[in-house]
Amino acid sequence: MRPLARLKPLLRLSRACKQHQRFLSTTTEPANAWTSTLAALTKPRKPAKEIPTFKPPPSARQICADPIAALTASQLTQLDPTGARTRLFSRKNPEVARVGDVLLVRLKNGDPFAGVCLNIRRRGIDTGILLRGQLTRVGVEMWYKVYSPNVEGIEVVQRREKRARRARLYYMRMPKHDMGSVENIVRQYQRKRAALGTGGSKSKDSAKKNNTKRGRK
Known part of the structure; x- marks a missing residue:
């Protein structure tokens, strides 16, 4: 146990000797080294470069508070300039098209289709109607986008x-409530x-004939 007890003071002496050696080594350094280190420390540093900021x-809220509403309004002015289709499916209009009405959709590329309106999905530009009719005695259902460029017109028959x-008349698919053909x-x-x-054209034609007869007389 005694050799181990003597280990701690030996370690302390070794640490003290190391510190003393360091002190002596620094004192024996030449004066030029000190001056160089002092000059390096006292040397003025270059000014730091300014980072460009x-x-x-500008925030999007300041430019356009509600971008979705602005987009829908701009698209509606292009797709429905007269506003006839918007009024036809607007809930504020007393003569609005409702489910259960027979509607006729005229297309630019294709034959017109008529059927009973089973559902009206009001979603802004994506507004659509579901019509049910018969083709060759087979029940057919077609979705039509109200503001589609292919749709030429929609009429309430x-x-x-x-x-x-x-709101959705899906029970009309059953044979008991099916309206059948709407032709x-x-x-x-x-x-x-x-x-x-x-009638209007006949009246115009008759007026033209009377004018020609008067001119002859």
Whole structure:
């Protein structure tokens, strides 16, 4: 145990000797080394380069508070300049198209399609209607985008007598409630429109004939 007890003072002596050696070595250094170190420490440093800073860009809220509303408004002015389709499916309009009405959709590229409106999905520019009709005695359902450039026009052929109590008339797919073909209703609607148009043209033709007869006389 005694040799171990003598180990601590020996370590202390060794540490003291090391510190003393360091002190003696520094004192024996030449004076030029001290002057060089002092000059390096007292030498004025170069000024730091200024980092260029840029102003933050203006926030989007200041330019446009509601970008989605602005985008929908700009698209509606392009796709529906007259606003007829917006009024046709606006809830504020008393003559709005509702579910259960028979609608006729005219397309620029394709045949027109008529059917009962089962669902109206109002989502701004993405507003669409679901029509159910029959082609070759087979029930067919078609989704149409109201503001699509391919849609030339939407007309209400026949309105439902009583207002539907549901927002989606999917029960009309059942044979019990299915309306079937709507061709007869569409034909009657087209005949009425044609009669009104031909009546006006006949009156114009008769007026022209009377004017020519008066000129001859």
